Amino acid sequence: MSDWIEIEKQYYMFCARRQPVTIVRGSGTRVWDDSEKEYLDFTAGWASDSLGHCHPVMVDAITNQANTLLQTSNQFYTLPQLDLAKLLVENSCLDKVFFCNSGAEANEGAIKLARKYGKENLKGAFEIITADNSFHGRTMTTVSATGNVHYQENFLPVTPGFIHVPFNNIEAIKENTGKNTCAVMLEPIQGEGGVNVPDPNFLQQVRSWCDENNILLILDEVQTGMGRLGKLFGYELYGVEPDVITLAKGMGGGVPIGAFLTKDHCDVLRPGDHGSTFGGNPLTCAAAFACCNFIVENDLSKYVTQIGSELKNGLHSIASNNESFIKEVRGEGLLIAVELSEDVSGDLVAACNNQGLLLNPVRPNAVRFMPPLNVSKDDVALGLSRFEDAIKSL
Ligand SMILES: *Cc1c(COP(=O)(O)O)cnc(C)c1O
Numbered sequence: 001m002s003d004w005i006e007i008e009k010q011y012y013m014f015c016a017r018r019q020p021v022t023i024v025r026g027s028g029t030r031v032w033d034d035s036e037k038e039y040l041d042f043t044a045g046w047a048s049d050s051l052g053h054c055h056p057v058m059v060d061a062i063t064n065q066a067n068t069l070l071q072t073s074n075q076f077y078t079l080p081q082l083d084l085a086k087l088l089v090e091n092s093c094l095d096k097v098f099f100c101n102s103g104a105e106a107n108e109g110a111i112k113l114a115r116k117y118g119k120e121n122l123k124g125a126f127e128i129i130t131a132d133n134s135f136h137g138r139t140m141t142t143v144s145a146t147g148n149v150h151y152q153e154n155f156l157p158v159t160p161g162f163i164h165v166p167f168n169n170i171e172a173i174k175e176n177t178g179k180n181t182c183a184v185m186l187e188p189i190q191g192e193g194g195v196n197v198p199d200p201n202f203l204q205q206v207r208s209w210c211d212e213n214n215i216l217l218i219l220d221e222v223q224t225g226m227g228r229l230g231k232l233f234g235y236e237l238y239g240v241e242p243d244v245i246t247l248a249k250g251m252g253g254g255v256p257i258g259a260f261l262t263k264d265h266c267d268v269l270r271p272g273d274h275g276s277t278f279g280g281n282p283l284t285c286a287a288a289f290a291c292c293n294f295i296v297e298n299d300l301s302k303y304v305t306q307i308g309s310e311l312k313n314g315l316h317s318i319a320s321n322n323e324s325f326i327k328e329v330r331g332e333g334l335l336i337a338v339e340l341s342e343d344v345s346g347d348l349v350a351a352c353n354n355q356g357l358l359l360n361p362v363r364p365n366a367v368r369f370m371p372p373l374n375v376s377k378d379d380v381a382l383g384l385s386r387f388e389d390a391i392k393s394l
Helices: 004-011 056-066 079-090 103-121 140-145 170-176 202-213 282-297 300-321 345-355 377-393
Strands: 023-027 030-033 038-041 096-100 127-131 162-165 181-186 216-220 244-247 258-262 326-332 335-340 360-363 366-369
Touching: 038 377, 056 282, 079 096, 079 258, 079 282, 096 103, 103 140, 103 181, 103 216, 103 244, 103 258, 162 170, 170 202, 181 202, 202 216, 282 300, 300 326, 300 335, 300 377, 335 360, 345 360, 345 366, 345 377
Parallel strands: 127 162, 127 181, 181 216, 216 244
Antiparallel strands: 023 030, 030 038, 096 258, 244 258, 326 335, 335 366, 360 366
């Protein structure tokens, strides 16, 4: 054991409450710490390591591209960017894409697009309705979109123009739509908010309302996109077609990339409106293409539905053996939360660390399971037994 924790304390800003685990390498669903202890990683880089750690398809794509071209700029055409654009558009209901470097940046782009759409089509309407407990990022504007005052209160004033309403409540959206509204922006399932699943018809109701009022429906699929919910995109699960979606996390398979995609009717951004030095960079696009192409070609979404229900069923039976400890199991595909009766997610995650299972304490009273999309049946079974052992050890 080295003194990594002390080194971090001395040199790194204290912005993250880390687990006392120093991860040095990974392979598939496993990672190893600096004392060679092995863990089953059901955090998957916060749902970004879609194919697990160091999948050969990712390693090959990155290695080949690193030997070919790392970075030029959007002053020129580059091939991996175009391959990835074509793949995403052809497999979604959207028509055009813009690449950036993170989820927050993807949402910034979508927000700019919606404001320009409002300027051109809705007499300057600029307000965007978002949900309480949503999470859209940490930049000044995306933190303003985020429906959680704790993320905003130290940085006031926030960017104006965001109205927060309760999630899964169509009436609240209706009541808050006015002449200044240009868009509604939602996560299909709220991830950071604690894996909050809406009623099955909620997004359809929002879609109809947006159509009636000629305002945009933006879905933040940074966490739910690229197979995580058992469909390539979360909107498919709810039978709606959004006007704009944003992606990041899982589309890169572990490299930093984001995207926003739009339908043609609201494809309003023009040269000078938006841009990025690294957005659409050959290295990250080649890696993201390898990841997304693997997901599409192997119909990994379908596998996620099967393996996700195994994980969920297993968690349900653990819950029924621990009724006083576990309150609820919820989620879709491989985005699942276990809600606890008390605020003990920190203790539970620490106990899981000891058992060799990495989980995310998404709320004080909830832990989140988000293993790689290709997690095996055996690893799901092992994860479940380690989780049960961790509960017993408390
Ligand atoms: C993680 C997340 C973001 C922010 O992504 P970053 O890459 O951390 O900027 C935005 N929206 C949702 C739904 C997320 O889960």
